[in-house]
Amino acid sequence: MKTTVISLGGSLIVPEEIDIDFLKKFREVVLDYIKTNRLIIVAGGGGTNRKYNKAASNITKINDDDLDWLGIACTKLNAELLRVIFSEHVYEKIVDDPKKTIKTDKRIIIGSGSVPGFSSDLDSVLLAKNFDADKVINITNVDHVYDKDPRKYEDAKKFDELSWKEYLDIIGTEWVPRLSTPFDPIASKKAESLGITVVIINNNLENIKNLLSDKEFSGTLIK
Numbered sequence: 001m002k003t004t005v006i007s008l009g010g011s012l013i014v015p016e017e018i019d020i021d022f023l024k025k026f027r028e029v030v031l032d033y034i035k036t037n038r039l040i041i042v043a044g045g046g047g048t049n050r051k052y053n054k055a056a057s058n059i060t061k062i063n064d065d066d067l068d069w070l071g072i073a074c075t076k077l078n079a080e081l082l083r084v085i086f087s088e089h090v091y092e093k094i095v096d097d098p099k100k101t102i103k104t105d106k107r108i109i110i111g112s113g114s115v116p117g118f119s120s121d122l123d124s125v126l127l128a129k130n131f132d133a134d135k136v137i138n139i140t141n142v143d144h145v146y147d148k149d150p151r152k153y154e155d156a157k158k159f160d161e162l163s164w165k166e167y168l169d170i171i172g173t174e175w176v177p178r179l180s181t182p183f184d185p186i187a188s189k190k191a192e193s194l195g196i197t198v199v200i201i202n203n204n205l206e207n208i209k210n211l212l213s214d215k216e217f218s219g220t221l222i223k
Contacts, residue, residue, distance in 0.1 A: 001038050005041075006136075006137045009140040010043060010044035011046035011140075013081065015046075023081075025205045043078035043082055065116040078112075096111070098123045119187060122186055122187040122190060124187070128191075135197045142182055145222070164189075173189070197223040199222070
């Protein structure tokens, strides 16, 4: 049975309010996929994380570890939402240790953040290693990797395929807490070392379905 890992951006789960329409349609895509495959979905913290981090930082000086713990709690809340909407199809516990051995015949496993210093991107890569998956699909709010921020630069160039070296040349190799990149550099280097392919794709559900079905899709393949 093939296993695929999805890193689902928290800003897609809760942009401002919970995106019920997206989650309903995403659920249908997932339930169709797991008829013959297994799927691990790692929830990000997204905007909820940023709101809590900002609030805490506006009250007093907060160290990076405590900001991370706040973010992890936000990923767990989003993960619980995903767990309950997949009901009988899903493993009964949120996985917050990506290296933990799990024995289940359920076709869906939901993961969250784990410990300070680990992004949900890195957790996704480690879960892929744990479950012998060779691909992580990062569903985010950008449609491709660009050579610069397309929201600021009209001449930003998008890429359909990149090597890990080419990707890291664009985003850099240094990681700092709450760094905003399509896929963080630490997770990228780990994926490269494990031979794991990462796909950057937006929340277009027909496009996601095409990717899961090994059909032509729009996004960036990094390998």
